[in-house]
Amino acid sequence: xxxxxxxxxxxxxxxxxxxxxxxxxxxxxxxxxxxxxxxxxxxxxxxxxxxxxxxxxxxxxxxxxxxxxxxxxxxxxxxxxxxxxxxxxxxxxxxxxxxxxxxxxxxxxxxxxxxxxxxxxxxxxxxxxxxxxxxxxxxxxxxxxxxxxxxxxxxxxxxxxxxxxxxxxxxxxxxxxxxxxxxxxxxxxxxxxxxxxxxxxxxxxxxxxxxx
Amino acid sequence: xxxxxxxxxxxxxxxxxxxxxxxxxxxxxxxxxxxxxxxxxxxxxxxxxxxxxxxxxxxxxxxxxxxxxxxxxxxxxxxxxxxxxxxxxxxxxxxxxxxxxxxxxxxxxxxxxxxxxxxxxxxxxxxxxxxxx
Numbered sequence: 001x002x003x004x005x006x007x008x009x010x011x012x013x014x015x016x017x018x019x020x021x022x023x024x025x026x027x028x029x030x031x032x033x034x035x036x037x038x039x040x041x042x043x044x045x046x047x048x049x050x051x052x053x054x055x056x057x058x059x060x061x062x063x064x065x066x067x068x069x070x071x072x073x074x075x076x077x078x079x080x081x082x083x084x085x086x087x088x089x090x091x092x093x094x095x096x097x098x099x100x101x102x103x104x105x106x107x108x109x110x111x112x113x114x115x116x117x118x119x120x121x122x123x124x125x126x127x128x129x130x131x132x133x134x135x136x137x138x139x140x141x142x143x144x145x146x147x148x149x150x151x152x153x154x155x156x157x158x159x160x161x162x163x164x165x166x167x168x169x170x171x172x173x174x175x176x177x178x179x180x181x182x183x184x185x186x187x188x189x190x191x192x193x194x195x196x197x198x199x200x201x202x203x204x205x206x207x208x209x210x211x212x
Numbered sequence: 213x214x215x216x217x218x219x220x221x222x223x224x225x226x227x228x229x230x231x232x233x234x235x236x237x238x239x240x241x242x243x244x245x246x247x248x249x250x251x252x253x254x255x256x257x258x259x260x261x262x263x264x265x266x267x268x269x270x271x272x273x274x275x276x277x278x279x280x281x282x283x284x285x286x287x288x289x290x291x292x293x294x295x296x297x298x299x300x301x302x303x304x305x306x307x308x309x310x311x312x313x314x315x316x317x318x319x320x321x322x323x324x325x326x327x328x329x330x331x332x333x334x335x336x337x338x339x340x341x342x343x344x345x
């Protein structure tokens with residue numbers, strides 16, 4: 001058994017031959033019904049055979065030429081690449097490099113200018129935003145203070161009527177002197193009759209409620 | 213066995229024979245092929261050296277079979293001496309990169325012949341019908 005480590009650390013590619021899933025295994029013999037079956041050979045007429053031969057020969061010749069052409073082209077390219085390290089090409093390359101650097105610096109300067117402008121605009125915007133927020137905060141605080149002072153004023157006004165220990169006796173006496181009765185009666189018309197002992201007019205009672 | 217990646221992880225030796233071939237990537241009842249360069253003695257289920265194109269054999273709504281080819285890299289590998297499998301040679305022939313493959317001619321004239329025969333059969337059947345009537 002091969003360990004996982006040795007599989008992973010292998011330096012040579014793994015070559016695995018596996019039969020296709022739809023094939024039967026190598027050791028299974030020919031089926032009984034197919035033992036004496038001889039497959040029919042494809043029939044190719046003489047004319048067609050000759051034509052195919054001719055075409056194939058042509059094709060092979062052409063392909064050979066094409067292959068040779070690509071091979072030679074590759075060799076040529078390689079040689080031009082090798083000769084690229086000569087002095088002339090070195091100078092040319094240096095010039096090209098300088099040109100590139102110049103262009104790059106130009107672009108960098110332009111971008112720097114744009115960036116500076118953008119930064120300024122952004123700063124202005126940020127300041128505006130901060131000021132706006134500060135103002136809003138101040139406004140809110142003021143409003144809250146206003147609200148609170150209003151409430152305090154109202155409470156102070158009401159405080160005059162509060163019952164204190166000094167005025168407690170007077171308040172009790174006042175309450176005893178003026179009893180309040182919250183009981184009331186209601187009839188079918190929705191009329192209220194305040195008080196427990198309020199006399200109810202008799203004619204209202206005599207009337208029958210309207211049948212609905 | 214997992215699918216080989218689309219491009220580029222197969223190990224290869226510089227002097228070993230390479231082959232440009234179709235590698236089936238679709239699923240059941242939906243064939244789709246990558247045109248890849250691999251080592252010639254390697255199975256299609258193994259990682260390839262490089263993908264050079266793709267081929268969709270099922271016609272789309274415009275009745276086209278789409279083929280994509282990276283001709284620059286195909287040239288490079290041909291220069292390196294890679295072999296080309298017959299189906300890929302046919303595709304390259306139809307694309308105009310190679311001369312037309314002989315098998316293309318053969319299938320064409322055989323198709324034409326069967327069509328002619330079918331037409332003749334039809335005509336004969338009609339004639340016999342008329343004669344009977």
